[in-house]
Amino acid sequence: MSENVAPATVYFCPRITADNLVNVYNALGRQARGRVAIKLSTGEAGNPNHLSVDVIKRLVHLVEGTIVECNTAYEGRRCNAADHLQTAAEHGFTAIAEVDIMDADGDVALPVRNGRHLKENYVGKNWLNYDFTIVLSHFKGHPMAGFGGALKNVAIGMASAEGKAWIHTAGASRTVPVDWSNVPPQNDFLESMAEACESVFDRAGENILYISVANNLSVDCDCVAEPETIHMEDIGILASLDPVALDSACVDMVYNSPDPGKSHLIERMESRGATHILDYAEQLGLGTRKYRIVNVEPAAVDAAF
Numbered sequence: 029m030s031e032n033v034a035p036a037t038v039y040f041c042p043r044i045t046a047d048n049l050v051n052v053y054n055a056l057g058r059q060a061r062g063r064v065a066i067k068l069s070t071g072e073a074g075n076p077n078h079l080s081v082d083v084i085k086r087l088v089h090l091v092e093g094t095i096v097e098c099n100t101a102y103e104g105r106r107c108n109a110a111d112h113l114q115t116a117a118e119h120g121f122t123a124i125a126e127v128d129i130m131d132a133d134g135d136v137a138l139p140v141r142n143g144r145h146l147k148e149n150y151v152g153k154n155w156l157n158y159d160f161t162i163v164l165s166h167f168k169g170h171p172m173a174g175f176g177g178a179l180k181n182v183a184i185g186m187a188s189a190e191g192k193a194w195i196h197t198a199g200a201s202r203t204v205p206v207d208w209s210n211v212p213p214q215n216d217f218l219e220s221m222a223e224a225c226e227s228v229f230d231r232a233g234e235n236i237l238y239i240s241v242a243n244n245l246s247v248d249c250d251c252v253a254e255p256e257t258i259h260m261e262d263i264g265i266l267a268s269l270d271p272v273a274l275d276s277a278c279v280d281m282v283y284n285s286p287d288p289g290k291s292h293l294i295e296r297m298e299s300r301g302a303t304h305i306l307d308y309a310e311q312l313g314l315g316t317r318k319y320r321i322v323n324v325e326p327a328a329v330d331a332a333f
Contacts, residue, residue, distance in 0.1 A: 035318040036273035042264035044243055046086040047327035052267045053087055053162075055324050058237050062159025066093040067185055069166060070116040070127070073105035074253040077244035079166050081120040088125045093162060095121050098131045098152040098185065100251065101192035101206045130154035135188035138227035142312050145198040145220045149183075149227040150191030160235045163271070167240040167263075167278045169247035169293050172196075173218065174302025176249045177278050178238040178271040179309060182228050183221035195220045215304050222309040225271070229314060238274050239267040242281065247296040259289035265324075272315025276306055 039055045041048045066088055071078030088095070097116070099107055106112040109132035116127045130152025137148040155161075165181040173180050184192055190202040197206065198216040211217065229236070242263035248255035263281050268274040279297065282290055297303070310317050 033316050033318065035320045036268055036270035036316050037322055038266055038268045038273050038277040038319045039322050039324050040264060040266050040277070041324040041326055043326040044083060044241060044262060044265055045327060046083050048324070049083055049087050049239070049241070049265055050090060051327060052265045052324050053239060055322070056237050056267055056269060058234070058269060060091040060093070060160045060162055060237070063157065064091045064093040065096040065128075065155060065158035065161045066091070066125070066164050067096050067161060067181060068164040069181070069185060069250040070095070070097055070106070070112070070121050071119055071250040072253045073115045073118065075250050075255055077166070077168065077246055077255055077258070078119060078250045079164065079241055081124050083241070084164065085124040091162065093125060094158070095125045095127045096130050096152070096155065096158070097127065098187060098192070099129060099189040101189050101196065101204050103205050104253065107189065107205070128154055130186070131188035131191075135191055138231055140223045140227045141230065142226060143223040145216055146194070146223045147199070149224040150188050150194055150202070151186045151228065152188050155186060161232055163236065163238045165238070165240040166244070166250055167242040167266075168245050168249060169296045170249040170300075171252065172300065173221070173305070174297040174300030175279060175293075177240055177275040179225050179275055179305055180221060182271065183224040186228055187224060191224075195224050214301055218301070218305040219308045222305050222312055222314065225309065225314055226312055237267070237269055238271045239265065240274055240278055241265050242278050245282070245293055247293055259292040260285065260287045261289070268319070270315040270319070272306055272309045272317060273319035276317045277319050277321065279303060279306070
């Protein structure tokens with residue numbers, strides 16, 4: 029991406045509450061219209077770190093959104109639609125909105141324009157039924173990617189189970205469950221995630237926005253049934269119309285945190301070469317790593333979790 033590209037705006041509120049989530053959404057200035065998909069992780073059974081339904085439900089109701097997910101490419105409680113919905117119910121999501129497992133009836137191929145590894149990306153076919161997508165991510169660590177934010181939530185989160193296998197193997201296999209002993213070099217995986225994002229962004233156009241809640245900052249993602257202990261304090265809510273800038277800001281806030289517990293998460297990110305996805309996504313033209321923070325004043329009264 030050209031050095032002349034202007035910094036993207038990333039909105040930030042340090043207090044994580046339902047009102048502040050709505051305020052940060054409103055600050056973006058892009059209204060979710062029509063049938064709205066809210067892409068988040070409902071979390072593997074046994075993992076308590078997923079987004080709080082008490083925090084997200086006001087925004088979900090405001091936009092009259094449907095929570096959307098796709099099945100996993102590993103064995104567990106979310107590898108088929110029935111168990112996935114049951115797990116979502118146990119975590120409180122079905123009580124606040126309809127939950128759509130988008131690949132319950134298959135997937136659809138989206139073209140990847142600039143793929144070094146992928147020429148197509150397979151997403152849950154039901155995504156095509158929506159007019160607008162809110163990418164509502166829980167920013168935290170990840171066992172394979174180093175961190176999980178907006179880009180991962182789009183790439184892996186919106187991919188069908190077979191599409192997840194396709195990305196994890198850099199376009200070599202759609203076999204589920206994935207043979208984790210035979211995965212490609214790490215950068216190929218990270219680049220494949222960025223290429224998958226390109227196909228989604230091309231399809232969505234301006235009918236998409238990105239919000240990340242940086243809390244419960246385990247080095248493990250919500251897909252891990254027994255995540256490692258959390259070592260650092262919550263950061264807050266961040267949002268942008270640029271997913272690369274948003275993920276970059278989240279990563280930088282971890283590094284810049286005064287909390288000594290950050291070393292645990294930093295080690296996870298660095299050991300996985302995690303920020304390569306940001307550089308490659310910027311190279312593909314998916315956004316910029318340059319950003320400016322605009323603070324959103326916390327609501328006067330609200331119940332934090």
